[in-house]
Amino acid sequence: MAKRIGIEVSLAVSEAVKLADVDVIAAYPITPQTHIVEHLSELVADGELDAEFIPVESEHSAMSTCCGSAAAGARTFTATSSQGLALMLEICYIAPALRLPIVMAVANRSLSAPISIWNDHSDLMASRDTGWIQTVAENGQEAFDLILHAFRVAEDHRVLLPVIVNMDGFTLTHVIEPIEILSQEEVARYLPPYSARMRLDTAKPVTMGPVGVPEVYTEAKKAQDEALKAARPVILEAWEEFGKHFGRYYKPVETYCTEGAETLLITMGSIGETAMSAVDAMRSQGKKVGLVRLRLWRPFPFTEFLEAVKGVKYLAVVDRALGLNGAGGPLATEIKAALYDEEERPYIWNYVAGLAGRDVTVENFVEMADGVEAAAADNLKSDYTIINVRE
């Protein structure tokens, strides 16, 4: 039976990995990911988890080692953050292209410079088009649940792609929350043992990662792109099954108080909970404000997103990263692209907020919801604002 306990979210993530009976973990320490791999190394050291824990000499080698492990047919996990993710990016492109179902937890953190260990989504945005399936956790229970979901999706023979579970560094990874930890039997019913469709085996030799001559490279990338799109129904099915087993239902896009809303806040990650409090406060004052939270980031849930924002007048898109392209944040850019073909498009203002651990408060969300309406009223050309920046 599941047990509800007070536990640090990082440790709950490790417990989920243990319950998945992972075979190989290769990881390199980086704040704020460290508690996840520290706890995993303890579980291995104590014999509670029978796995190879490989303390590699860099994140680049962590992802490389994971590729080798997954190609050999082992259930494989790693975790990283920020600069670590940036260092492994080269290999992050290769893992999905080779169709290796690695699961990675990313404790989201800002990118240097200036160096900062605190939370935002700069790293998440840097890895967004590497070909991984990506989910974003909002609280500790989700972080735990999404890890199990990630293994189930990644290893499904209809998918065979790696999955990143994003979780905000410190603000999520380092807090103690009441989390329901599932039992081994329960997890076993949800997550079947991994059986590789193709692996390095002397009984059946294969050549993995050959040279993609011009005659085949386009076809290889097309096949990969189609695989990512084809993963979508499996992702939804795995969430549906999770709900049936454990009573917690997840959707790619979550809505809160969107009924009759004229303005919607769009968030990703743990600030969604503060945003809900802000929506409650605004609703109590009669403001028609709601909230949309993205849980599935890759492949982008176009259908569900468009459904969620249908008919609203204003979107305040909250980015936890600056795009450094002169156009604000990456999330807003993506959402604008998603809405391009819609006949009735909401007015969008982009807010870049909460960079490197700076608080995003209830008042900030109120300011954003009011701000987008005011900007529309003033007929301002859609643009972006960095919240709380000192002039």
Place this chain on the structure above:
Amino acid sequence: MSSATEQLKKFKTFSPKKLPLEEPLAPGHRACQGCGEVLALRQVMKALGNEVIVVSATGCMEIISSAYPQSAWRVPWLHVAFENAAAVASGVESAYKVMVRKGKIPKKKVTFLAIAGDGGTADIGLQSLSGALERGHDFIYVCLDNEAYMNTGIQRSSSTPYGAMTTTSPPGKKSIGQHTWKKNMAAIAAAHDIPYVATASPAYYVDLMNKVKKASLIEGPAYLHIFSPCPTGWRCAPHDSIQTARLVVQTRIFPLYEVIEGRWKLSRKISKPKPVSKYLKLQQRFRHLTEKDIAFIQARVDKEYEELLARCGLQEGKEVPGKIGT
């Protein structure tokens, strides 16, 4: 774990008359005419047989053996990137270890082999190699050293010898060409205190194959540094590849030795060395060198050979501790 010496008791030397017939590396590969690197690789694979999983770094051997849809590999093979063959092999080896332990796959003796060129080893791959050697994975790492980045068009690496012309170390009015001495990769590997390190040349094929076999018998990491002539990059005749691979040993430029558990052992003592000029003159990459330059190289080669003899405890009958730094 029994010691390497203990494990080597099972070792049987290859006989030149009875070499294994199997070719785990198939013909039809796209290596240049007279390629000494693919020949060295062929000998490595013959020595290992078919129960081997190969991880290849990006490089000449990767592109000539795996251009889709044709593969020269008759054994399982994986290429991920340039600088990480040792890390990828770490993952394969660890996965096998744990899957056998958990009863997920049957237990059988499989050798894990990582291959890379000198750039993928001594430059961009040095960190991942060092990490894998330090962690003690049970695998063989083979550096096929052709002394420059040949795949990208003959650029210098840290393994390019002093005086050599490459496209990024061109000789000119103010330069001799490569102006640094070749990085001693085998000694760097040995400094990791791994059970087995050896140098080899395809001209001495029985020695090479024996060393590969020993590396596979010994538990833990093994590092082999194999001299791999490149007629294209060295500007020498394709038919001279073996001559070059032989002369480099006979001139003492590339001595053959083993380091077994820290004990240095010369494989072949060159008592009457040929002058280095004999080796250098075969290759146009050295043709701009003056007599003075050649004398400088000769002096350095002599000095290094003396140091190697000392490490092997062969100098003036003195027993010298084998490990570097002791």
Place this chain on the structure above:
Amino acid sequence: MVSWKELELGCTIVEPGSSSKLKTGDWRSQRPVTDYEKCVKCGMCYIFCPDMVYKPNKMGFFQADYYYCKGCGICARECPAEAITMVEEKV
């Protein structure tokens, strides 16, 4: 070449040693010819060939498979009995 739908997972090549279909013998401008009167069956041509051209026959002589021979000439250079000569390839 195959369509994207027919590609194996991750563009993997599943036929071991499929390069052996490739006729690298087309690269050759000279071919090695062995004089079996001189041949001492030492196998130097076999073990020094980068292209796996030579194979021993029942008599113990090493025969060249010109399908793969790129004509590098190592065999001729290394033959201790000087039994192999390189001759111009006819077009």
